[in-house]
Amino acid sequence: MRAVVLRSYGPPPQIGVEDVPALSLPPGHVKLRVHAVGFGFPDALQVAGKYQVKPDVPFTPGNETAGVVTEVASDILHIQPGARVLAMASTGGLAEECVVNAANLIPLPDSMSMSAAAGFLVNYGTTYHALVQRANLKAGETLLVLGAAGGVGITAIEIGKALGARVLAAASSDEKLALAKERGADAVFNYTKDTIKSKVMEFTAERGIDVVYDPVGGDYAEQCVRSMAWNGRYLVIGFAGGKIPSIPLNLALLKGCSLVGVFWGAHTRREPEIHAANLKALFQLFEEGRIKPHITEMNGLDSFTQALDLLNGRRSTGKVVIRVASSEE
Structure with missing residues (x-):
């Protein structure tokens, strides 16, 4: 499996696309085939070691991850393989596959593309x-x-x-x-x-x-x-x-x-009921066409360097999204 791996915060950060072992699937988790990953200014700060959350290295960046469920742990009964979801992965999104806590999944409406989903939440x-x-x-x-x-x-x-x-x-x-x-x-x-x-x-x-x-x-x-x-x-x-x-x-x-x-x-952790109501309102606004994610789309995991350059140079418009899979499912 290919993934972006940060091995040192630098400067400059030591980061690149590598072949990594297949991921295990612990209880309470699901495995996704990653289609698209939102990559914003906080992600660029995290790679530079300047964000308030600083994971231990090595790790794979990528939080907002849109994809298709390919496997579920034996204790997960409410999610089935084939589901289109958006996952708040925290880390690990910039890879061909990603394992995330099932509690962090949001079902996607059929009307929302993977790239739009990765730039939404x-x-x-x-x-x-x-x-x-x-x-x-x-x-x-x-x-x-x-x-x-x-x-x-x-x-x-x-x-x-x-x-x-x-x-x-x-x-x-x-x-x-x-x-x-x-x-x-x-x-x-x-x-x-x-x-x-x-x-x-x-x-x-x-x-x-x-x-x-x-x-x-x-x-x-x-x-x-x-x-x-x-x-x-x-x-x-x-x-x-x-x-x-x-x-x-x-x-x-x-x-x-x-x-x-x-x-x-x-807010999402301390006020989960309000967060859930906000999500419902946002998806309704999307369905009504009153909000529409503006995407600067990059193709392939290797494009993360271009994404970092755009964000650090403040030249991007809307949300930068890195497309991992080449097609929708």
Whole structure:
């Protein structure tokens, strides 16, 4: 069996495609033939040894894994071989086969392709939890999305519009702004050329923004907080800009706004009933055509190096998905 194996965090990381032994199947687990794997900024950070979860090496990266069940452990009765599923594998996805805990499987609707599935759960799950539970975004409110053409940025535009918000999208190039506009943003601007506060005040008629969705961080974070409306909510999504910002807390006082952390992984473990309801809502939005994963697709396990390069260079749009199997089943 072929798999991507990280043998050292580096720098640079020692990683490549290798022939590895076939996987055993412990109780409570199933084996998948892997079709597609979502590969996002957290995965790139993990390979570099910079993510909050740092597995012991050697290991095979890959969390969001879409595939077909080929074998089930003897104690698993509710899943049958041939089922199309999405698995939160944690690690091990970037391989021809993957063994995962049966509790981490999500059945896929027939209407969802493997590549779309691999780019669906983490990004849309994070954003739905952020905007619904953490921000309590209401119809008619204003939403600023940074990194608007990235994996989570596009989902924030789509879900924001589905919830009835007016969406202002910010990105770093004309190509990315065009994509944000295509996905439903009401207005767009380039935050490397225009100041955030001036564009927010123009968009909101000097009122300030109700909710900020910020997966970028860095120097943009304080500019966003300075642009908040009274009772605004600034969502801490991530730090793709590479720098964890320090925000003067007097701004939260003066603006009467909230700085709200969003940790989707912990939410799924601590609030499983809410997570299940969110998944149901997201699949319904997908079936209605109101959300549609935007995929940058790579072919073959060897393309992981290209995927890393795109993510580290911030040149990808939507979710990077590595296609492992050549056809659907």
